[in-house]
Amino acid sequence: MKQSIAIIGSGFSSLAASCYLAKQGHEITIYEKNASIGGRARQFKKNGFTFDMGPTWYWMPDVFERFFSDFNKTPSQYYDLIKLNPAYSVYFGIDDAITIEDSLEKIKLAFEKEEPGSSKKLQQFMDEALDNYNIAIKDLVYRPGVSPLELVTPVTMKKIGQFFSTISKEVRKEFKNPKLISILEFPVLFLGAKPSNTPAFYSFMNYADFGMGTFHPKNGMYSVIDGMQQLALELGVTIRTNQNVEKIILQKNKVHSLLVNGEEIPAHIVLSGADYHHTETLLPPRFRQYSESYWEKKVFAPSSLLFYVGFDKKLTNVNHHTLFFDVPFESHAQDIYDQPKWPEDPLFYASFPSKTDAEAAPEGQEAGIFLIPLAPGLDDIEEVREEYFEKIMDRFEAITQQEVKKNVIFKEAYCINDFIEDYNSYKGNAYGLANTLFQTAFLRPKLKSKKVKGLYFTGQLTVPGPGVPPSLISGKVVSGLIQKDIDSL
Numbered sequence: 001m002k003q004s005i006a007i008i009g010s011g012f013s014s015l016a017a018s019c020y021l022a023k024q025g026h027e028i029t030i031y032e033k034n035a036s037i038g039g040r041a042r043q044f045k046k047n048g049f050t051f052d053m054g055p056t057w058y059w060m061p062d063v064f065e066r067f068f069s070d071f072n073k074t075p076s077q078y079y080d081l082i083k084l085n086p087a088y089s090v091y092f093g094i095d096d097a098i099t100i101e102d103s104l105e106k107i108k109l110a111f112e113k114e115e116p117g118s119s120k121k122l123q124q125f126m127d128e129a130l131d132n133y134n135i136a137i138k139d140l141v142y143r144p145g146v147s148p149l150e151l152v153t154p155v156t157m158k159k160i161g162q163f164f165s166t167i168s169k170e171v172r173k174e175f176k177n178p179k180l181i182s183i184l185e186f187p188v189l190f191l192g193a194k195p196s197n198t199p200a201f202y203s204f205m206n207y208a209d210f211g212m213g214t215f216h217p218k219n220g221m222y223s224v225i226d227g228m229q230q231l232a233l234e235l236g237v238t239i240r241t242n243q244n245v246e247k248i249i250l251q252k253n254k255v256h257s258l259l260v261n262g263e264e265i266p267a268h269i270v271l272s273g274a275d276y277h278h279t280e281t282l283l284p285p286r287f288r289q290y291s292e293s294y295w296e297k298k299v300f301a302p303s304s305l306l307f308y309v310g311f312d313k314k315l316t317n318v319n320h321h322t323l324f325f326d327v328p329f330e331s332h333a334q335d336i337y338d339q340p341k342w343p344e345d346p347l348f349y350a351s352f353p354s355k356t357d358a359e360a361a362p363e364g365q366e367a368g369i370f371l372i373p374l375a376p377g378l379d380d381i382e383e384v385r386e387e388y389f390e391k392i393m394d395r396f397e398a399i400t401q402q403e404v405k406k407n408v409i410f411k412e413a414y415c416i417n418d419f420i421e422d423y424n425s426y427k428g429n430a431y432g433l434a435n436t437l438f439q440t441a442f443l444r445p446k447l448k449s450k451k452v453k454g455l456y457f458t459g460q461l462t463v464p465g466p467g468v469p470p471s472l473i474s475g476k477v478v479s480g481l482i483q484k485d486i487d488s489l
């Protein structure tokens, strides 16, 4: 039965869902409040520079292939991928960096140099990580998080210990060198929680990192959004921007219509890819499933202070992705998760897409994206942003041994208030709800409303979790659930 389905938001999860639902023959309209689509993955352009505003790491290429193959397409029909070599480098101080190259064999050599005997342990760790990848990313994450039984399979039962141990513990059992420990703990930061609070089973992220590598879509991550938009349009999806959804209107306990920019638009089904908490505020209070105190108690992934910077020269001693782990991780992590406050000495990440992609900056110039992870909900004021820019630029100059401050043509800051203003993000979180043990699978906010018939959710606050690949998967899983419900009508 053909249904008219209204989708709120145009992030990766919404776009993915729109494709699956259109393929099923439904009439799909996406309503996006912003002027451009892509949600947190929007693009910012200025003076010939182009910046991805959110995601910059393209990991798990198999998930993108699987998405496009569901429509008998391949990613290469929509965008070009470049495998980065090196994948990234990590600074621990002046003249003290480890470079992660594009194959496990090369990475093993780098490990061996730092800690004799570690390459063999790394191979064992990666064998386990691959095994976990095959269980999790090829299978478990495609389950809808409806029941705990989804996680109970003969293979997961063998790994039960890994759900109750943490990445931190497992890495420390095998590796003693603090730099190698930091590098092995880095991938799970994408899941939004501390490695000491992330189940060891999530080592599949290490396989994504070392086993599969880091890619850069030509012209940036936004070319993936462009590609998905093109596919959605080919499938007949209507995409409308500058459309702020103000209310979900119900008839009794069933979806009836949306109020968009003051106009009532009927819909049989509403699927929201906007932040979960915000979507529920569009409903009358008694139809919300989760209370304010529920959200208050959840572990959110960090927010971020970002700077998009145009430099009037090429920078040296940096790679496309460069991490600055030259200060202790633990105290910064405490400031994010334990006693939320602005960090004294933050770790930060820098990306220079123009190292790979000539389109990202005018010739002879460099585009730089700087990211400091922060606790959501902090007071975000202009002077503090400025103070942190100075702080990280000073460290950047010292560590990479070059002057850059005087080469800044422009900089744009983006922080908590912008995440709230632009995306209706809860407390200004950047990438959703963390994947801790108690916020995994069936323990996450549900894809389907228990109180409103015809209302569904997708995206990084629901299953499977934060990140671009999980958002694509979320779109697929929720579409399956919706189709199943339509078939049973």
Ligand SMILES: Cc1cc2nc3c(=O)[nH]c(=O)nc-3n(C[C@H](O)[C@H](O)[C@H](O)COP(=O)(O)OP(=O)(O)OC[C@H]3O[C@@H](n4cnc5c(N)ncnc54)[C@H](O)[C@@H]3O)c2cc1C
Binding pocket: 008, 009, 010, 011, 012, 013, 014, 031, 032, 033, 034, 037, 038, 039, 040, 041, 053, 054, 055, 056, 057, 058, 059, 243, 244, 245, 246, 273, 274, 275, 278, 304, 306, 371, 422, 423, 424, 430, 431, 432, 458, 459, 460, 461, 465, 466, 467, 468, 469, 471
């Ligand atoms: C700074 C940053 C760096 C990141 N880095 C990476 C990375 O390197 N690799 C990676 O894989 N992932 C990364 N992520 C995570 C990844 O970008 C997200 O998980 C993913 O893009 C989330 O997609 P989504 O569909 O869940 O939501 P969103 O992208 O947030 O989409 C939600 C959409 O809903 C719209 N909306 C909200 N309210 C309304 C309303 N009332 N009416 C209409 N529309 C509305 C919003 O405008 C938005 O477009 C990063 C995220 C950020 C912010």
